[in-house]
Amino acid sequence: MNAPGWLTALVSTLMIFVAGYSAWRLAVSRAWGRVTDYESDVLHFAVGIAAAGLVASWAHTLPRSVWTGLFIAGGVYFAVRTYRGWADHAARGKLLAHTACCAILVYMFLAGVAPSTLSGSTAGEYTMAGMPGMIVDQTITYPSIGLIFVVGLCFYAVVVLNQMQPPEEDEGNSALDADDRVTGGGSLILAPRSVDVCRIAIVLVLAYAILTKLV
């Protein structure tokens, strides 16, 4: 079975937008004298491009082996950073999440999460699901691990959303732009809430990509 074409196109476009926005943050933050989390932005850029290709074939970019290698390297980097910075409680959770994100991407590329192999969508059609001769897509390997990752991703999205502060509750920055916060060094952070929104979009799309291959 295959999801509606417009839905996969929409999801892929969203991921490309996230990647573009992250690249834009990297480009303008210094010029604007704002602080940004380079690690998060680089990761979101890479995951956005990779995830778009996992959902729609027209967004395919690098070979799967290259992406796998990139995310293995990224996972090792973030794992080492987590180990070295374990005492820093503020950064530890974020680095652990980055490590887990890389691990999930590696799983997705190795387990066969990919755009549908069927030509055309089965949306609105009879597929005789559960019957001999039914129209089924290629499924993933190790689906139980995939389901555990889906639960973890959804849980993480809920945690990030739950921790997001509404604009009026930003502490002591009423005169500043609603989406700006100040670092310990007094520098303005570039739109930190939008990074959380990108993070939520990414984890939900990764969960969606895994679920669409459980057939």
Add this chain to the structure above:
Amino acid sequence: MLKLQPFMFTKDFAPMTLGAASDGAPFWLADPIDWAKNLMSGHPVGLMIVFALVELAIGFAIAYRPTVRYGLLACMCWVPFLWFFAEGFGGLASTTAGPLTGAPGASILYGLLAVLLWPTDRPGGSEAVRFVGARAAEIGWVGVWGLLAALCFRPANTAADAVSTTISGNSTGTPTWYTSLLNHAADLTRGRGAEVSITLGVLLALVAVSVLVNDRRVLRAGLVLGIVLAALIWIFGEGFGMPYMGMATDPDTGPLLAVVAIAFWPAAGSLIARSSPASAQTSASGVSAASTSRAPQEGSAA
């Protein structure tokens, strides 16, 4: 998220999912479900997108703190429709309803949790009693677990192969390790449906009455037993909600029963959910019944 899977947009979804909800249902329930099934079959893509967006919006609203009340309210409005049209009252109107087959339905448990976990500043011995009070929370608890216990004693569930048939029915499309586990469990329970169902019913009844006993240890034992039984129901009776073929619309009742039990877990230094006559009086004066009955609880524990 599950409702965005490719199968949900096909014309097979309505007959296979809603059709199952009307199996064995009386006409007053089956006829509206059949109407909904025909409607879904005619517009599988448009309607499923609406359903998925509504449920995503409810989830986002509940997770985002400023909108949590709106989300819970929307959940309370949404679940009755699901419970009726998609679950056929969790199968309660049929003769085969049982805890292993998803009764009383996941939707009604979502609604119950939305009420129990409504955000409030009131004090209470557990999360579940803070908004509705100890007495109402007790009624909800005994109602859910007592109903599950009672269903175990129905003839359809005490038949010789009732349990083994339910367990083996979950193995379609599952990974090898899970198929093997289910097959072993089905072999063990084959011909022993009455023994398994009656044992399960007695254990569920113990869970139901555990909140009525005025002892913190009994309450905790009951909650732990409830969580264990919910896990067993989920693994063997419901097949994790059967997600492996891309046709699951929800995780089923097992995880929700466990969450209900966790909601009743007594807070540190607090008490059992049960209210005493004295606490009922203070409850009327605006103080939580649960928090005021703390003293006798702690006294009995000592």
